[in-house]
Every structure is written in C-alpha cells, then in structure tokens.
Amino acid sequence: MDYILETKNLIKHYKNGKALNGLTMHVEKGAIYGFVGRNGAGKTTLIRLICGLQEPTEGTFTLYGCPNKSKEITKARRRMGAVVETPSIYLSMTAEENLKQQYQILGLPSYDGLKDLLELVRLGNTGKKKAKDFSLGMRQRLGIAVALAGDPDFLILDEPANGLDPQGIVEIRELILRLNRERQITVLISSHILDELSRLATHYGFIDNGRMVKEISAPELEASCRKCLRLTVSDARPLTTALDKMGLEYSVRSDTEVDVYEAPSVTELTLALHSAGCEVKNIHEHDESLESYYMNLVGGGSDD
C-alpha cells in the first residue's frame, strides 16, 4: 500500500496530560481521510506534529516515507499544505497580498498561477478588500489557497467547516472534492461534523483519548453500517414483547422508538400491536449513520 502518512505509536505529553497516547494511523495516497474524534481527542495535536509545529514525546511518523527524525523531513513537508485550526493569513493584507507572501516564503520564481489560485477558491473578485473584512468562509478559503500555493500533493485541513454557514460548508466541501478529483491531492481532514465528513471521506480514522480506535474505508464502513426499520409507537413495551415473540433482533432508542434489525412481517407486527392496544405512529427504513457508528465505537462519554 502506498501511504503518504504513517504514524506509529505517537505520544505527545503536555503539562496537563497526554494529548496523544500511542496513535497509529495510515493515510493512503489519493484518499480523503476523515479524521474523526470529539473535542480534545488529539486531532489537532497530531496535525501539529505532522506540520513540525511540535515534536512528539515518543513514537514516530513518516511523511512520503521520510521518518520524522530525518533531516529530509523538511523537504517532505514542502510537498504538503496545511490549515491548522484557524486560517493562517495576515488580516491586514488583501487575498492577493497574502498569496504573494506565501509565494515569497516558498521561493517561487514568479506570481504565475496566483490569479488562478484565487479563482479556484472563488476569491478572484475581492480586490483591495483586506482579509480582516472577509467572512469566515472567505478566510477559510483563503487559508486553503495559501496552503495550496506550493502546489502540494497532500493537504491537511483541521476542522475546515467550523463556524461556517451552510453555504460556506457546501463551498468548502466542493472545493475539497475538486482538489481531490482534479488535482489528485490527498486530503487529511479532521472534523467532528460527521454528517459533513460522510459526504467527503474515502477513508476514516476514529480517534478517542489520543488513540486510534478504528481505521476503515468508506465502502467498508457502508458495509458494516446496518440497515434497520425504525418504528415510532405510543408505547415501546408491547412492541418489544411482540418482537421477542417473533425472535427479531432490535434495540430500544426511547420509550416510543425501537430499531428492528431484521425484516419483520409488518402486517403481523402491526396486528400484534393493535391487539395489545399500542398505536403505530411511524415506520421507516433507516441506515445506521456515521454518527451512530462512531458513538457505538467510542461510547457516549462526555467531552474531555
């Protein structure tokens, strides 16, 4: 397997505890890798380590096969772009000035392609407007443009949809998909907005308490997500009694809602419920979502 990024037992200690606790992960070339975890799970810490902003306490990682302790790691980093936490842009500069800064930092010989890059992130018409006057979505897109200035083939985005309005979220999603499909850029995207991630990711890594709980591809995840029939009734007790009698697997979601995992005879079930005086209010097919998959995987404890 051709991996852009591999981490092995990464540990990062801060004064107030461990942020990463032996994290191992694999990001395939060409993937959109959804890095999923609750707040404080260690997503941003991992990204900081990969970007060289911090050093791991223990463990190693390789970027394009180059070990993190090697001097060559800086060369490997030139092939990647990143937006860590907030977009890294000079607020007192225009979009074009920000990109020119990054071109200079990278030592690019000319500003060729700068206008195209601004068009790509739909900031081509911002003119002399300073970044401080941009909307959050525009700043996020400018941050991505800055990260793309070096024409990277690996892009790291830390919570890119955070704080965006629905239109901003759609724009960022379309941009990421375009970059992946048209430019073959591998994307590592951390998020806790699971619904949004499920529209993008080709691979998932679920992290909890600084550890990788599960890595899975999107097709594998789809296969393992179970379909069910969700019934909303006036009282779940007669329903569970009927389901037990019919020998069907189910789970109770609330006093009035039950998921049935095998295809029951709806007629038989509704007749049984009618005779028990239980009203059926709603029946619909339901796919287990990424959210419930994640909750089953890491449990429903509170954020740290």
Place this chain on the structure above:
Amino acid sequence: MMSGKLSVNLLLRANFSRLWRSASFWTAVSVMFGAGVFELAVSYPHRDQPGILDNRYMIFVLMSGVVLSAFCSLFVGAEYSDGTIRNKITVGHSRAAVYLAELATCAAAGVLVCLGYILPITAAGVPLMGGFELPLTSVLWFTFCAFLMTASLCAVFTMAALLNQNKAVVAIICIFLAYFLLFLGIYLNSRLTEQAIIPAQEYIENGQILVREAMPNPSYVQGIKRTIYEVLYDLPGCQAVQLIAASEACPIRLPLVSLGTAAASTAAGLALFRRKDLK
C-alpha cells in the same frame, strides 16, 4: 509541486515585503519623524547656542527603545495572532531561519525608525542651524553606537515576542522593559556622577565668612555596588543616557556590550524557540 532549497533569504524577502505594508512600522517611523521635526522647531529660536544641534540630534536614542518595543511586539506578534508563523514552519523552513529572519527584519526596521528622526534633523537642521559642533567622525561614531544599541534592544524584544504567543502580554512586557531601562539609566547616571568629595565651601552667616571643609559625599556609590551600577549602566537602554553624556568620546565598551547583549539574547532565544511547542 514545489522544489528547491529554502533559505533565510526567502523569509527575509517576505518579511521586508510585509514591513513596507506594516502600519505599525510606518507609525513608528512617523512618530520619530514628528519628534525630529518638533525638536528642530523648538531648538530653531536658540540656533545661536553652541552645540544645540548636537544635543538635539542625539535625543533619538532616548525614544527609540520605547517606540521599537511597541513595534517589535506588534510586528512579530502578528505572526502568532494571525497564525502565519505556521505557514513558514509547515512548508519546511527551519526554526532558526524563522527566528533569524524576524530578528534581522526588526533590527533593520529599528535603524530605519531611527533614521526617521535623523532625516529631518540633518536635512533641515544642518542648513538652518549651521551644522554640528562636534567633528563629523564623532557624530558618525555616536550614530553607529546608537544603531547598535537599537539593534540589540530589537534582539531582546524579538526574543520576547517569539517566545510568548500572546501579543498583548508581549507588548506590555516590552514597553515596560524599555521604560524601565531608560529610567534605570537616568537613575544610574545621577548616582554614578555624584562627586566622591564635596569640595570646601565658603559661605556667609551673620555677616561672617565661614569655611566648610571638604568632606566625603555620603551619596557617592563605591565598592561592589558601584561596579554593579556601572555594569547595569552599560546595558542597552540604560546606555542611551550614557551615549548622550559621552557623545564626544563614546567608549568602545558600549557597542561591544550591545553586540554581546544581542548575541546572548539571540542564542538564548534560538535555543528556547527550537524547543517551543507552537500552536
């Protein structure tokens, strides 16, 4: 995909490009330029006094520390507050390159800010007020020593700004430090220029001429305390007072102390910055 070697030159180019657009830089230059024009205006009526232009010319060493403390903390602090320092590290620039580029930019900005004062004083002062009393070599030597002191202060402010990610805290620390060093210099100057012996004095009391014998000055600082005071008096910032007082023969010791301070703060700053967890 990008290739090629990254160097501190690229960062310097980017930093200077940012400097020309920096509001804090042009504000600092304007403040010093305004101060130069003001000094010129208030001294013009006294243009016949000997050495007046020399005295006015040197005033900038007293102001540059305070102005640059604010500038350095804002200019370098923006790298953290805007998060742009991450762009430099992420694309493979070394921490040392980032540090040295910020230092060189701030030191150059420091000299340019001082030139903001020097420009009106020399360009208008020399033709209007008849030039300097001091020999040109003394003026140039003083200017060289002042620029070195300014650069060494910039090195200290840059260190503070790169080691602390909170721009507001850094600004407060740097401005406080600049004022503290200046007032410490003024205090030390007053203590170290005390005479060791109060000379004999004649005075008249009830119509009689009386003589008070020469006696040791109780305010005179001596021993280890004097040595400590003298060492502190050489520090950049404090040194500003000394530079003005000793303008005609500014001792070689002062630029050497400036160089030493810049080297020590840069070495310490680099060592700590290399290990710093950036956010």
